[in-house]
Amino acid sequence: MLDPKIQQAIEAGLDRVMERFAEDHTVVFGSDAERLSELHSGLEERTARWGRSHECALPDCSALSVKRSHTIQKEGPLRSVSKSGKVLTPRRSFETGQIDLALVGLGKASVFPGFCPEHERLFEEFEKDSRLQTERDVLLQLYRTACREQFRLEHTVWSLERLISRYEGIRDRGLATLLEGELGADWMRRNDIHPRSVTAEDGLTAHAREFLADARVALKTVDEGLRQHLEAAIQDGQSDVVGCVALQVDMCFPVALSGLGSFYVSEAGQRRRILVLLGVFPDCDSDSTMLTICAPPSDSVAVDWYLSRFESALGLLNMVEQWMIRGTDHWFLHPDVWAEKEEDVRRAILDTIEDGSAGIDAPLDFSILNSMRRDMLPMAQRNGCADLAKKEETKLLRFS
Secondary structure, three states, X not given: OOXXXXXXXXHHHHHHHHHHHHHOHHHHOOOHHHHHHHHHXXXXXXXXXXXXXXXXXXXXXXXXXXXXXXXXXXXXXXXXXXXXXXXXXXXXXOOOOOEEEEEEEOOOOOEEOOOOHHHHHHHHHHHHHOOOOOHHHHXXXXXXXXXXXXXXXXXXXXXXXHHHHHHHHHHHHHHHHHHHHHHOHHHHHHOOOOOOOOOOOOHHHHHHHHHHHHHHHHHHHHHHHHHHHHHHHHHHOOXXXXXXXXXXXXXXXXXXXXXXXXXEEEEOOEEEEEEEEEEEEEEOOOOEEEEEXXXXXXXHXXXXXXXXXXXXXXXXXXXXXXXXXXXOOOEEEOHHHHHOOOHHHXXXXXXXXXXXXXXXXXXXXXXXXXXXXXXXXXXXXXXXXXXXXXXXXXXXXXXX
């Protein structure tokens, strides 16, 4: 039993420590150099894990994967949106913490440690043709997307678990060091007080745990609701076992995209989230693009409802832009699209990606693919859609 005066002194010291911690979470690090070193080592660890071989993504295959399986065809859609063999893709800057667009070569774009050399040959036929031409091609592309998303989510869960564990250890040891500074090392020794750590809850770990829980739910949906059904459809040749839609449109979008997004539906007064695989696969040689969206079979009606909101050419343009901002960050843009924008416009667009509260059903009030939008406006006006054309023209001026 501690002496009441000692107990009171410890509690007062803890209050002062927790006040400092609430004002600035970085006080638990010995220095800025230590904090940056932890951030850098964590980033290196995650990058190294993504870059090495893992077990093949195909079930029941224990062979090691190649290190760089392309999710999106290198010589098809990626080549279509490239300039001098390079594309732009979202990346978070280590220096600023902000999302920027980074220039990457086609050999490193859209890669993950997916399939072993033998199972890479599953995609050989449409890789040679550089385009998606048959129903089987589309199913295989969607399957490859699902496998990449499954690996990404497994990687996210692994990374977050390690990040939370490491941070909590640093935080609790750092708080103990701060308490020693408040009470004095000599005073603590005289009174036989030897805390190795001080446990505390904070908003950072609470937010990380929420994100971790969401990632686990998404992982289960991708595996059981999407990947396994796509696998069965490919093996049995029956596409009706998956809730997928593929649209071939006579426009070449200057962006290639493949990943996971979500939208919301109302059911019995409740808001329910629908997870979907998204795809934008342009073929500029034929001036066309394949747009794909795939949900678990039980959500196919919701997908039909979602697509009914984007039936015109301008509607499809809005849909793709919403996928880029509200859906996945796994997309690759032709550099000329970005080059025509002023820096403040670029920053405003990229900052919108940070808002994860809205789904791909939420409209944007600005334009990304300006040239396509300008080309579509005269047709909308000729078709008697003056109000729509005016609204879309306003998007071009949003950040001007």
